Amino acid sequence: MQIVCPELVFPNPVTRAVVxxxxxxxxxxxxxxxxxxxxxxQHSADDTxxxxxxxxxxxxVTLNGxxxxxxxxxxxxxxxxxxSIVPLGRRFFxxxxxxxxxxxxxxAVSAFAKAFPFSEDIxxxxxxxxxxxxxELRRLLRRLRFDSRIQVRxxxxxxxxxxxxxxxxxxxxxxxxxxxxxxxxxxxxCGCPVICSNVTSLPEVAGKAALFVEPxxxxxxxxxxxxIVEDDNLRQSLAQKGVQRAALFDWRKTxxxxxxxxxxxxxxxPNIKLAL
Numbered sequence: 001m002q003i004v005c006p007e008l009v010f011p012n013p014v015t016r017a018v019v020x021x022x023x024x025x026x027x028x029x030x031x032x033x034x035x036x037x038x039x040x041x042q043h044s045a046d047d048t049x050x051x052x053x054x055x056x057x058x059x060x061v062t063l064n065g066x067x068x069x070x071x072x073x074x075x076x077x078x079x080x081x082x083x084s085i086v087p088l089g090r091r092f093f094x095x096x097x098x099x100x101x102x103x104x105x106x107x108a109v110s111a112f113a114k115a116f117p118f119s120e121d122i123x124x125x126x127x128x129x130x131x132x133x134x135x136e137l138r139r140l141l142r143r144l145r146f147d148s149r150i151q152v153r154x155x156x157x158x159x160x161x162x163x164x165x166x167x168x169x170x171x172x173x174x175x176x177x178x179x180x181x182x183x184x185x186x187x188x189x190c191g192c193p194v195i196c197s198n199v200t201s202l203p204e205v206a207g208k209a210a211l212f213v214e215p216x217x218x219x220x221x222x223x224x225x226x227x228i229v230e231d232d233n234l235r236q237s238l239a240q241k242g243v244q245r246a247a248l249f250d251w252r253k254t255x256x257x258x259x260x261x262x263x264x265x266x267x268x269x270p271n272i273k274l275a276l
Contacts, residue, residue, distance in 0.1 A: 001102065002020060002023035002027060003023070003024050003027055003051050004050065004051070004177075005177050006020045006024075007101075008100070008102040008176060009023075009100075009101075009102075011101045028051060031048060031051060031055050032052060032054075032055070034058065035264075035265045036058050036059075036261050036264060036265055037055055037060065038061075038062050038258065038261060039061050039062070039179075040062065040179055040180040041061065041063065041064075041179060041180045041201040042061055042204055043178075043200050043201035043204055044179045044201065045059050045061050047179075060257075060261045062257045062258050063180075063249060063253075064185065064249065065249045065250045065253065066185050066249050066250070066251070067251070069159070069162055070162055070165070070185075070189035070190055071162070071189060072190060072243060073162065073166050073190075077163070078163040078164075078166035078167050079163075079167065081159055081160055081162075082160055082163040082164050082167060085164065086125060086164070090121065091121060091122045091169055091229070092122065092124060092125050092167070092168055092169065093112060093122075093123075093124050093125070093169050093170055093171075093225060093228075094127070094164055094165065094170070094192070095108045095109070095124065095125070095173070096127045096161070096183040096187075097127075097128065097173070097175070097183055099128040099134045099137065101134075101176070102175055102176045102177040102178070103175055104174045104175055104176050104215055105128070105137055106134075106137050106140055107216065107218055107221065108124075108172045108173075108174050108221070109126065109137065109140055110218050111172070111219075111221035111222040111225060112124045112150070112172065112225060113146060114218060114222040115226045116226075116229075120148070120149065122149070122229065123148075123150065123151065124149065124150045124151070124172075125151050125153065125168075126150070126151070126152045126153070127153050127154070127156050127164075128153075128154055129154050129156065137152075161186075162190060165186060165189075165190035165192040166192065168187075168192050169193070169229060170192065170193040170194060170211075170225070170228045170235070171183060171184065171187035171194050171195065171196070172195050172221065172225065173187075173194065173195065173196040173197065173202070174196070174197050174215040174216075174221055175196070175199075175200070175215060176197070176199070176200075176215050176216075177199070177200050178197075178200050178201045178202055178205075179200075180205060181196070181200075181201055181205050181206075184196050184205050184206055184210065185205055185246055185249055188206065188209055188210075188241075188242030188243065188245050189243065189246035189247075191239040191243050193234075193235050193238035193239050193242065194206060194209065194210040194238065194242060195210065195213060195221065195225065195228065196210050196211075196212060196213070197212070197213065197214070198212035199215060205249075206242075206245065208241060208245075209238060209241035209242045209244070210238065211224045211227070211228070211238065
């Protein structure tokens with residue numbers, strides 16, 4: 001990201017002018033000197049090739065996996081684990097990810113407000129566990145005055161997050177750039193329908209198991225949110241497809257494939273077979 005879309009990593013133009021050249025030089029040097037380069041998606045591999053076309057023979061794709069804890073669970077169990085965060089009986093959409101510019105949370109919140117400006121029984125939960133609330137999002141929340149319907153949390157345990165994925169109407173993930181997009185995989189593994197961007201790595205991860213939207217099109221995102229609520233068949237279909245799609249991603253496979261890449265440059269590593 002520091003090279004292909006630095007504005008999403010360093011939104012302040014002054015900071016970007018100072019810091020981005022350092023990152024660009026460091027990353028290009030690392031790519032040039034590495035014996036092997038591991039990319040977590042084909043999209044990330046393609047971006048790496050755009051930075052240095054000569055690295056192709058040394059580039060390998062080792063897809064991310066999912067934790068076994070990410071799974072569909074009984075409704076009662078999910079409600080028990082998450083009732084202190086979202087009261088029982090409330091329908092809600094979920095936004096997950098650090099508060100970085102590429103996550104595009106401002107657009108997600110704005111689209112939700114457009115989709116349901118008056119529906120008090122539908123709310124939005126934003127989970128930002130790796131960065132404080134961005135000022136742009138704070139300003140938007142003040143302007144919307146949806147205090148009873150839009151909640152932002154940071155202190156969510158892993159088991160609570162799994163329960164929330166299980167209960168949510170859908171994950172809303174209009175990211176502008178993802179090297180992989182773990183929240184999409186997490187949601188699918190839990191049977192949570194996914195609305196996500198049609199750019200970068202997300203189509204590669206979600207396959208045919210998500211509703212795809214242009215990440216900057218608030219109206220399209222709002223329409224997708226409304227469809228999830230209004231169409232039970234669509235919601236159930238996305239949930240089923242998501243579980244099936246997520247089953248293709250396994251950390252054990254990632255480990256095996258990574259060790260095999262290490263063996264290409266380190267003959268002392270033991271032989272290992274791809275057997276899951």
